[in-house]
Structures are given as structure tokens and as C-alpha cells.
Amino acid sequence: MVREWDPRTAPTAEIESFLDAINAVFAADLPDDPLWENGMLREYLSEVMPGERRISWIIQEEPSEDGRPGRIIGHTHVLLLGDIGVLEVLVHPSARRHGLGRKLIATAARRTYQEGFRFMGVEVVGDTPAVGFYEALGFAQEYVETRGVLRLSTVDWNALAEMSRGIDPGYRLEFFPGGPPEELIEAYAMAKAEARVDDGDLELRPSSYDPQRLRDSLGCLHRRGMKPYIVLAIEEKTGVVAGLTEVVVPAQHPTRADQYDTIVGQDHQGHGIDRAMKARMLFELRTAEPKLAEVQTWNAESNEPMRAVNADLGFQADRQWLEYGVDVAELVHRLDAANHTKPTG
Secondary structure, eight states, X not given: OEEEEOTXXXXXXXXXXXXXXXXXXXXXXXXXXXXXXXXXXXXXXXOOOTTOEEEEEEEEOOOOTTSOOOOEEEEEEEEEETTEXXXXXXXXXXXXXXXXXXXXXXXXXXXXXXXXXXXXXXXXXXXXTHHHHHHHTTOEEEEEEEEEEEXXXXXXXXXXXXXXXXXXXXXXXXXXXXXXXXXXXXXHHHXXXXXXXXXXXXXXXXXXXXXXXXXXXXXXXXXXXXXXXXXXXXXXXXXXXXXXXXXXXXXXXXXXXXXXXXXXXXXXXXXXXXXXXXXXXXXXXXXXXXXXXXXXXXXXTTOHHHHHHHHHHTOEEEEEEEEEEEEHHHHHHHHHHHHHTSOOO
């Protein structure tokens, strides 16, 4: 049975069971990724930005003979934001190929449709069974990124030091653990808004382009146990934020950090800012997060300049990350039709 699930009030045993399920999925589909920990996992599953909602469902096995609740073998949630429902589904590898994924998606799609959303998107990891699964349901590929992973043990720190000093005169780098100070929030948001590019990304992980949403986003990250680190490039004569790079270290997998946006303003490109910022970030992380072993980043196939910067830093291309989308009404109709034509007996 699929049942709606609120991780904010769920028993601790269910949070632990979810952790076991997601780690089983990682072990099967992404065996080189670090397993998750129960560091603020409840908060990670519960907290959302103002104006957004996350609705979750689980499937559990039958209770054991001694009355203990069955383990979670399936989970889905849909994050309702803007004009899109962002889907996430996991099915324990031992329970796959029994229709549980379709049941979970059908439940989430119906609710998304009832809530008035017309489109649903999902991130799919390349070279996993999920690719064929979503395509069979009618999801269409909309956008492709390549994930890269940098192992800090392989970094040439001397070369990195040269990169961090490679910024042209007239700019300075500043490091802010936890996020930029209030006096720089507006300039920070302005830099992100200026560099915004409509390249077909479904924005399943949307950035914040205005000051208040940026404040809210930073607050949400902290509540979810995801510590942001920021390096800014400041043009000294104007005080303008010429560039920025963001890395987040999640409590759920503290040995691998997530690279978020890296942006250099159009008027400030060609001054070595991008490499210098990212190199400085790695030095700061080495001190601030001694347990950190890896950083992962995602870049569009077309973003050759940033892919070149990451290659210089030592990032190794890992696998594709695919964004798929589907019309919710069509998905609901397709799933209902499939259920009605299923043979009985």
C-alpha cells in the first residue's frame, strides 16, 4: 500500500528505514558515491523554501511476526514550486520489477494534477535502470548535464595555489562560510540575475536571483543541514560582485560536497576570476571541512569554458545527469489506461 508520509512527524525508526533504503539504492546504482548518514536527515526531507510544498509517500513491507513495522521499500515525493512538480522516486533494489515505482509515480502524478500543476520534471542518473523506466512512462529528455568529481587526495596543491593567485589586479577574493554578509546580499543576487541564461534547463534545482529569495534559500539550506560556503570576487574600484562560486557541504554526506553556481559577470570575464575563485574555495574547504574528501559538480554539455576550468582543477567527468519532463495530465491518463487494461487472475 502507498501511504502519504510526513517525515517531520515520522517515527525515528521510519527515518532510519528510509536511510537504509536510499543507501541500498546508492550501493546498486552509484556504488562509488558515499553512503548517506542520519545527519539532520529528517530536516533534509522536511524543510522547503517559502511558497513551496513537498508531499511524500512511502511503501512498506508487511509488519514482522513480532509486530515490528515493515521496512520502507519505496518512497516518492513531489516538490511543488513555480509551475512545475519536481519528482523523486526510489525503490529498494530487492523490491524492483514489481510495479512499485509505477504505483508511486501514479500517486504523485494524480496529486500534482489535482493541485493544478501541468508539468512534472525529474532528474535521472545516466546509466541506471531509471532511464528506461521513465522513458517507458512517456517522460521526454529535456536537458543533459555531466557530473564531475574531484578527489582532494589527487589535487596538486602547488598548482592550485598558482591558480588562486591568477586573478588580475583590481579584483580581490573574499571567503564567507555560511553565506555572504547582509551588506553584500543585493550585489550577490544582482550578479546571479545578470548571468542567468535560459538554456533549456528545467530548473529542477532553481537558483535564487533576487535578494529576499536568496536570503530564504540560504536559511533553507541551513535548516536542512547543508552548510554553504561562498567565495566572491569583488571589483575593488566599484565594490561590484564580479564573480561568485558556491559549495555546500551536506550533513547527510559530509565527505562529498556539492558545487552549486559559479558565475563571472560578462564585463569581468577574461581576468582569471573563475579559476581563482574555485581554487581559493578548495583551499578554504580543506581547512574548514577536514572530513571532506570529494567535491562534485554538474555542467551542461554546452558549457565548455567551465568544463575546461574544472578539468584544470582536477575534476574527472563521471556520468550524465538527465532532466526529463512530462505533461501531468497525459501521464495520469497513460497510467490509468495501463491499469485498466491489465489482465486479471
